[in-house]
Amino acid sequence: MRVAPKIILKWDSHYTYSVQSATCSGGTATVTVSPGVFGPANTAAPTWVVPWFVNAIFSGVADSHYNGTFSINNFAPTGTAPNSVKYSLGSCTGVSNVGTGGTMTMVPGKAVKKSI
Numbered sequence: 234m235r236v237a238p239k240i241i242l243k244w245d246s247h248y249t250y251s252v253q254s255a256t257c258s259g260g261t262a263t264v265t266v267s268p269g270v271f272g273p274a275n276t277a278a279p280t281w282v283v284p285w286f287v288n289a290i291f292s293g294v295a296d297s298h299y300n301g302t303f304s305i306n307n308f309a310p311t312g313t314a315p316n317s318v319k320y321s322l323g324s325c326t327g328v329s330n331v332g333t334g335g336t337m338t339m340v341p342g343k344a345v346k347k348s349i
Contacts, residue, residue, distance in 0.1 A: 252291070252335040253316075255299045257325035262299055263309075264291065266337050269316040270308055287339055289318060294335035298328045305339075 250266035257263075286304045294300050299322075308315035318337070322328060 250337040250339075252294055252299075252333065252337060254330070254332050255294055255296065255335075256330045257298070257322055257328040260322055260324050261319055262303075262322045262328075263317055263319050264294075264299065264337065265317045267316065270318065270339075289320070290338045292336055295331040296329045298322060299331070300335070 250268065250270070253265040253267050255262060255264045286306060288302055289305050290302045291300050303320035305318045305320050307319040309317045309319070
């Protein structure tokens with residue numbers, strides 16, 4: 234009996250991202266990071282289906298509202314390696330817009346190449 238191999242591509246998330254800025258609007262945080270968010274083998278994310286709702290861990294951001302583990306619900310901009318992520322804070326009450334400082338790390342997830 235022959236079993237077909239199962240191929241799972243792992244998203245390469247060996248980077249620690251530096252937070253460049255963080256803003257809040259309508260209950261949604263937008264955090265700009267450096268370097269941009271890449272897919273496997275350091276290829277630009279648009280050539281990969283980067284998993285939505287991947288968990289990202291933020292720490293050291295000046296306004297502590299942004300710190301913690303959040304499910305990323307959007308990457309921007311499209312068409313290039315995105316350099317910002319969005320996640321829900323629920324409310325922007327008492328949340329300040331901040332500049333450089335802090336880090337983001339991502340929990341590795343599965344990714345599928347768009348053109349297999």
